[in-house]
Amino acid sequence: MFKSIQIKIIIIFMIVGIVVITGLGAFTLYTTRTLNGNTVLLEEVLNQNKIIFLIGIIIYVLISVLVAYFVTKNIIKPTTKLIKSAEEFMSDSENRIEFSAAKPSNEIDGLANAFSLMTKGIKENLNEVTRQKKQMEAILVNMTDGIIAFNIDGEIMHINPAATSFLGLSENDNTFEKIFKKISIDMNMEKIIYLEDWTSSEQKVNINGKYLNMFFATYKDENDRPGGVLVVVQDITEHVRLDNMRKEFVADVSHELKTPITSIMGYADTLLEGEYEKEVQARFLNVIASESRRMAKLVNDLLTLSKYDTAQVKQEKVEFDLGELVKKCEEKLEIEVSKKNLNAECFVTANVPLVYADIYGIERVVLNILTNSIKYTPEGGKIKIYVGFVYNNAYIKIIDTGIGIPEKDIDKIFERFYRVDKARTREMGGTGLGLSIAKEILEQNNGSIDIKSIVGEGTEVVIQIPIKQ
Secondary structure, three states: OOHHHHHHHHHHHHHHHHHHHHHHHHHHHHOOOOOOOHHHHHHHHHHHHHHHHHHHHHHHHHHHHHHHHHHHHHHHHHHHHHHHHHHHHHHOOOHHHHHHHHHOOOOHHHHHHHHHHHHHHHHHHHHHHHHHHHHHHHHHOOOEEEEEEEEEEOEEEEEEEEHHHHHHOOOOOOOOHHHHHHHHOOHHHHHHHHOOHHOOOOOEEEOOOEEEEEEEEEEEEOOOEEEEEEEEEEEHHHHHHHHHHHHHHHHHHHHHHHHHHHHHHHHHHHHOOOOOHHHHHHHHHHHHHHHHHHHHHHHHHHHHHHHHHHOOOOOOOEEEHHHHHHHHHHHHHHHHHOOOOEEEEEEEEEOOOOOEEEHHHHHHHHHHHHHHHHHOOOOOEEEEEEEEEOEEEEEEEEOOOOOOOOOHHHHOOOOOOOOOOOHHHHHOOOOOOOOHHHHHHHOOOOOOEEEEEEOOOOOEEEEEEOOOO
């Protein structure tokens, strides 16, 4: 690009040289004419002029060389390098096309064009970096996991709201040491960075009732050297709770199965040891049969609960009259009601809309709640059943005058195998899974169940099921 500039500089200096030489020639001619007739003086002047002319040419050559060197080194080479860098910067095809199609009329226009395109490229890159930065900030701010980035000196470079909330940090908690000293975790930043393979990169901690899992990792800078530490904070409270529930569930199942199996084995071994009278044999066999039925019921309830948990139950949702279903359930339990001389009444509000749900599942729920009311209501007590609707829900309200449930147990009675009075529940044949199954059925039918109770006065159960729209 700059060959023409060099040529122009040479031409300019040639012209200057010609002008200088011409000037010296004219000066010599003028001197010759002035001193015409004075041979000695004329010869002396001519000799002087030759020396001056020779010195002028030498000076001119030196100046030309110096100027050419200065221009090449300080102007042409840097500018050429700058333009090449600008061309390399035009990495995307759109800028290359624009750059190649510009066809500048001279080198200065080409340089200006290169600067213009380079400025445009830099601006576009900065806009892209800004956009990506904002996207990253939006992601970090809205993450449910906590993120903290520390530089090599242990100072916070970035922290999102989730991490601040999980760890309960304030503005003064701005370094690695302060933060982990506050939450009583013995972590050394230098060990994490320089002894990564020998240091545990994961820690679990309980802070104000929340179980948190922290993962520590180092990150590199542009020179592939350790740049700092990144900490990810996860709230695993729900996982811990579910894991504890699983452990309790396994323990409860084992215990519930152990009791009837022990009874069956004990009575069976007793019968095998020798001959007993028929009455004794019948009594032992009755115990074995009773415990077997109890164990079978427990296993069936567990299987039913498992099917609802894994959505394996095929629900047959149909339209049906909730009032008629409740009356049929009441009729099925008439014998149990009469045995305890209970006063059971059912009231159905006129024009209750049809409901759309799994009729067999809802029937099982109603039978379970009514059975519990009958079991835990003393002889001569009362059970009242109301069927009606409010807004978009039909409801069943069952009120008894039974023994009631302590307030501290109300929130736990839907947990699997939870019993208010374990001994009495086992005596009455309960498995501790009825209410858990009832809640699962209602939730899968978009319904709900709510229980209120006062010890010694009775219990009120309200079941709601969406009506057919």
